[in-house]
Structure formats: C-alpha cells, structure tokens
Amino acid sequence: MTNDPKIARAGAAPSIRTRLIVMLLGATATVWLAVAFVTWRDAHHELDALLDAHLAQSANLLIAQSGHELEELDFEDLEELAPYGQHVAFQVWDDRGRLVLKSTDAPSSRFSELERGFSDALVGAITWRVYSGWDRKGRALVQVAERAAPRERLLTRIALSTVMPLLLGLPLLALAVAWVVSRAVRPLDCLKREVEQRSPQALEPIVMPALPREVAPLVERLNQLLARVRQSLRQERRFAANAAHELRNPLAALRAQAEVARDSHDEVRARAALDQVILACDRLTRLISQLLLLARVDEQDIQRELCALDALARSVVAEIAPAALAAGQDVALEAPLPVRVEGNATLLEALLRNLVDNALRHGGRSVLVSIEVQGDHAVVDVVDDGPGVSETDLETLGTPFVRPPGTTASGSGLGLALVRRIAEWHGGSVVLNRGNAGRGLRVTVRMPVA
Numbered sequence: 001m002t003n004d005p006k007i008a009r010a011g012a013a014p015s016i017r018t019r020l021i022v023m024l025l026g027a028t029a030t031v032w033l034a035v036a037f038v039t040w041r042d043a044h045h046e047l048d049a050l051l052d053a054h055l056a057q058s059a060n061l062l063i064a065q066s067g068h069e070l071e072e073l074d075f076e077d078l079e080e081l082a083p084y085g086q087h088v089a090f091q092v093w094d095d096r097g098r099l100v101l102k103s104t105d106a107p108s109s110r111f112s113e114l115e116r117g118f119s120d121a122l123v124g125a126i127t128w129r130v131y132s133g134w135d136r137k138g139r140a141l142v143q144v145a146e147r148a149a150p151r152e153r154l155l156t157r158i159a160l161s162t163v164m165p166l167l168l169g170l171p172l173l174a175l176a177v178a179w180v181v182s183r184a185v186r187p188l189d190c191l192k193r194e195v196e197q198r199s200p201q202a203l204e205p206i207v208m209p210a211l212p213r214e215v216a217p218l219v220e221r222l223n224q225l226l227a228r229v230r231q232s233l234r235q236e237r238r239f240a241a242n243a244a245h246e247l248r249n250p251l252a253a254l255r256a257q258a259e260v261a262r263d264s265h266d267e268v269r270a271r272a273a274l275d276q277v278i279l280a281c282d283r284l285t286r287l288i289s290q291l292l293l294l295a296r297v298d299e300q301d302i303q304r305e306l307c308a309l310d311a312l313a314r315s316v317v318a319e320i321a322p323a324a325l326a327a328g329q330d331v332a333l334e335a336p337l338p339v340r341v342e343g344n345a346t347l348l349e350a351l352l353r354n355l356v357d358n359a360l361r362h363g364g365r366s367v368l369v370s371i372e373v374q375g376d377h378a379v380v381d382v383v384d385d386g387p388g389v390s391e392t393d394l395e396t397l398g399t400p401f402v403r404p405p406g407t408t409a410s411g412s413g414l415g416l417a418l419v420r421r422i423a424e425w426h427g428g429s430v431v432l433n434r435g436n437a438g439r440g441l442r443v444t445v446r447m448p449v450a
Contacts, residue, residue: 016188020181025174029166036162043158051151052118052131055088059131059144062090087147089128095139111145121145187215195222203230247287254280290414293350297421306450307345309378310335310371316352317369324360324367331356334370339378342450343426351422352380355443358415359384364440373449377428380445388440394432416443423447 014022089106093099099108111130112119121128128145135142187208194206205223254277261273317333324331341348352369359367364385371380389397397416420430428447435442 017178017181017185020184021174021178024177024181025170028173028177029170032166033163036159036166039162040155040159044155047151047154047158051146052129055118055129055131055144055146058088058090059133059142062092062142062144063133063135063140087150088144089146090142090144093141093143095141100140106145111143115141120148187212191215191219203233247284250280250284250287254284287414290354290418293347293418294414294421297347297418297425302344302347302425304342304344307341307343307348309339309341309348309380310337312345312348313352313369313371313380316349316356320353320356320360327360329360329365329367331360331367332369334368335372337373339371339373340450341378341426341447343447347422347425351419351445354415354418355380355382355445358419359386359441359443361415362386362441374446376449377446378449380447381442383435383442384440385435386440388435388438391434394434397432419443419445
C-alpha cells in the first residue's frame, strides 16, 4: 500500500472497464429512450388522426340520416362505427337550438359551441373530443363526441410497450456490454499482470503477442523506458565500481604514508610521508568534489540565471594563475567582448576550472583560453601546448575514469567528463581535437547565447 497522495488519487479514479460500461449503457439507453419518445409522439399523432377520422365518419353518418330518417336510425350500430364505441355519444340539434336526438350518455346541453369541425370540451368532470357539422339543408346540427380518457389510456399503453423492452432488456444489455468490454480490455489486464509479476531487477523488454493497435504504443514506450533504466543502471554501477576503485588507491596510499610517518624515527622522512598524506588528501578531496558535482548535474531542480561567461572566465583564470606561474606555467585569457548565456554560474565555473586545470595537468607550459560569440552560440576554446593525445585516444577521452595510456599526471579522468555533462546540461556540446601544429589538445565548448 502506497502513501503517495498522487498515486492514491490516481487509484481512486474509476477503471476504464467501469467507464466504458457506464458510457455504453448510458449512450444505448439515451438513444433507445429518444427512439421511444419519437415513436410515441408519432403514434400519438397517428392515433389522434385515426380516431378523429372515425369520429367524423360517425358524425357524417348522422348528418346523412338527418331529417325523417333519424327516427329510423339504429343508434347501437352508429356507436359501433367508432373505436371504443361504448365511449361515444352524440346529439342532434335543429336550427332553432332544440335538442332533437341524443345518445343515452350524452348531456342535454351542447358538447361544444363550435358548430363545424373538431374541438375539445369539458362537460362536468369528463373531457370529450367533439366533431360538429350541419346537414346540407342547414336544419340539423350533429355533434359526435368521444371520451378523451380511453385515448390517453391507449397512448399510455403504447408508451409502456416501447419503454418496457428497454427496462426489461437493460440488465441483459448490461451483461452483454460488460462481457464485450472485458474482452476488449483483456490486453490491459495481461499487461498489468506482466508488470506486477516482475521483480525490480527484471528490466528486459515486455513481450506480448497480438497487441491491439491502441495498446502497442504504450508497451513500446514502456520498453523504451525500461531500456533507458537499464542503460542508466549500467552506467551507475560502472560509475560506482570505478569510483570505488579510484577511491581505494588513494586511501591505500594514504594509509601507507601514514604508517611510514608513524613508524619513522627520521624527522625528514616522517615529514616527507606527511607531505604525501596531504597530497593524497587533496586528491581525494578533488575526486569527491568531482563525484558530487557529477551527481548534482543530474538533478532537475538546478536554478538557471543569466550568466556573464567572460566574467566567470576571468575569475577562474585569476584564481588559477598564481599557482600556475609558481609552477612555471602560463595561463592567458582572450575575451574581448561580453558573452552571456543562460545557465548556472556554479556549474559554468566548474566547467571553466576543469578545462583550465586539465590543460595545466596534462599540457605543457602554456594554456590559452578564448571566449567569443559565433552566430547564436558562445564558444569556449582551451588550447595547451602539451604532448597531446593520439587520434585513437581522442575517442575515449572524456569518459569517466578513463585515462589515455602513458599519462603520468595525477587525476581520475573525471575532468572532461564533467565538462561534457555540464555543457550538455546547458544545451551545448564538446569537441576534442589535436592542438596547434599537431601538439597539445584543443577543447571547444559551444553553448547557446542568451
């Protein structure tokens, strides 16, 4: 169980399976209800038209039988002309407004004041649908009415007949949708089990045959991530092993010199041993500082700011120059114009310091540092006049803990590796070449200007 709130929030979200089932059922039910409503509305319209036609037919029959024939008309046969005949009533009025004939359940007052066509009338507590018409001679007004309640009951039955299949079939539809969705998301379940069953050390690619087109890119990205993690772990393990090796030798030498100083009865020899102890401590301090700086470059939250690269170079050269002069070496700087880059001042100082220090350690008597702008890049060029390296060694130069054969100067091989890592962090690059006239080493760093 995790305590990470972000993971906890993500775990509380509905599953893809649940979302699909709910959305599919909701969409199906919505469409079904919409179709049912349209069907009911059309049925309502058609039923009204049909019943009104029967009502008009009954009225026209009465009109046709008006006059002396009305007394001979069979009212029971008339009522059968309309659907739900037991709910039909009629009245016949003469041109003087007197009620001449009516059915048993018809009121004694007019159904409707409208004398032609269809109308709705409320008589007492009963709502009637009425059709009115005069005979050809204008002597008899016939009104045939049908109770509205049977119509409404019929429409209700039609509505239920369209909705009930949905209500009854929804559970079956839910089971069918759940089965289909489960089949569709089965590759995700297999992928989940594959990842769950892996140990932290199992970083080989995920192999799943017959992946759906939507899942294949996810597995591909996971495999790319696993490849990067494998590469990173290999680099870290190699780095840790090399760092342990580099630390072990100075520590062994430090212990040996400390034992010599402890056991020596000669003050001069003891002092010489202590001097070696100090040198070993300095080497360890430098090595640990470089290791820590390498680790820091990999951090993601390093602050960026606008940095004056020329001013940083002057500061570094001024710091290193006295010791170089004391050792009979010369460090020169050429930076005639301001050069600004966006980055981290501490890292840029470390880059410049490692470049100059590397040139002084492995170079000759003279080191030239030049800084200028070329196009949209700031260019730092450090050239020494030392023995240089072969073309073959140039390819491996800058790899952590790798030093060219025959190198006599102290060091761990981290200097140029740091320079390369810092330059890449600033969006730049590092190029190594032979120095002037084939001697020495030229290190060129290019970074985007601000």
